[in-house]
Amino acid sequence: MQTLYITHPECRLHEMGEWHPESPHRLDAINDQLISSGLRGLIDEREAVPAQEADILRVHTPSLLAQLRRLSPVRGYAEIDPDTLMNSHTLAAAFAAAGAGITAIDAIMDGQASTAFCSVRPPGHHARPAQAMGFCFFNNLAVTVAYALEKYGFKRIAIIDFDVHHGNGTEEIFEEDSRILMCSFFQHPLFPNVCTENPGPNMVNVPAPAHADGAALREIVESRWMPRLEAFQPEIIFVSAGFDGHRDDMLGEFDMLESDYAWITEKLVDLADRSAQGRIVSFLEGGYDLSALGRSVAVHIKALAKL
Known part of the structure; x- marks a missing residue:
């Protein structure tokens, strides 16, 4: 069964300045x-297919949506924080990015595919219920998970986040x-420097x-993630796929290589085949060295597709 590659033209039009x-x-x-x-x-x-307002409001507050609509500029930029800006296409891109996972899960549950990669931006895993931050406006993965819980009645969903920055919003x-069950590793100390103490029992x-x-990092996966994931037996796996842990990336200080991303993805594919009917939906998060990003995403998709 084919792997889906889901994107949207608006995701190319959102931009925050040449320096960003x-x-x-x-x-x-x-x-x-x-x-x-x-x-x-x-x-x-x-x-x-862009998300609907009701999809966003499953995980975000009406005040956040109202704020983003109010700030959305006709021209130029509106600042959310010093590193997170909106242009005239940002809101449409955010709805498209949030809808990519919904598009993916509907196709997967219809039997059209078993895995999908959502090549979208803005990213999502820092977006909190009432706050856009860290380049993120809506939490794309969380929007999709909430939709999947409501529409398809899943009882066990695994979330994996291998971005170098912690997915605090998720x-x-x-x-x-x-x-x-959410499993991640992340560099610490490093932005956002929260959620490192007393995690919930499902974290x-x-x-x-x-x-x-x-x-x-592979040792963390083997010794910390996999025992919990094996015991949990997820019915579907969602991935925040950040590639800024690559040794060539300037926004983190991990020393990962493409082979590490391939290995992690292969572990998840094996788990999904055994417990989740092969179902995985992955979302682009970080990754800012363009060459390393392209190579890393390619091996990730190759592993998802078992090629």
Whole structure:
């Protein structure tokens, strides 16, 4: 069964200035690598159906949505925080990015695919219920998980986050929800520097020091994630796929390589095959060195597609 590759033209139009690392060129780098590697013709590319307001409001407050609509500029930029800005396309891009996962899960549950990669921006895992932050406006993964819980009645959902930055928004939204098991590693100290003490019982979020390499992070997966995941037996797996832990990336200080991303993805695919009918939906989060990002996403998709 094919792997879906889901994106939307609006995701290319959101931008926060030439200086900003979270740029439209990230999607171009991924697309170029998929073409050059021959993967583009082996996956099923689809356009995301933008999320509806009701989808956003399952995990975000009406005040956040009202704030973003109020601030959305006709031209130029509106500042959410010093690193997070809106242009005239940002809100449409955020709805499209949030809808990509819904598009994916509906197709998967309809039997059209078993895995999907949502190549979207803005990213999502820092977005809190009432706050956009850290380049994120809506929590794309959380929007999809809440939709999947409501529409398909899942009882055991695994969330995996291997971004170098901690997915604080995702943790805040789902902490204490027994239907969810979230497993992550992240560099600490590093933005956002929260959610490192007294995690909820459904959180296996492991801080790691700067310059942790692939071997150290694989050990976290083997010794901390996998026992909990095996016991939990998820019915579906959602992934916040951040590639800014690559040793070439300037926004983190992990020393990961493409082979590490491939290894983690292969572990998740094996787990999904045994407990979740192969179902995995992955979302682009970080990754700012364009060459490393393109290469890393390519191996991630290759592993998802078992190619």
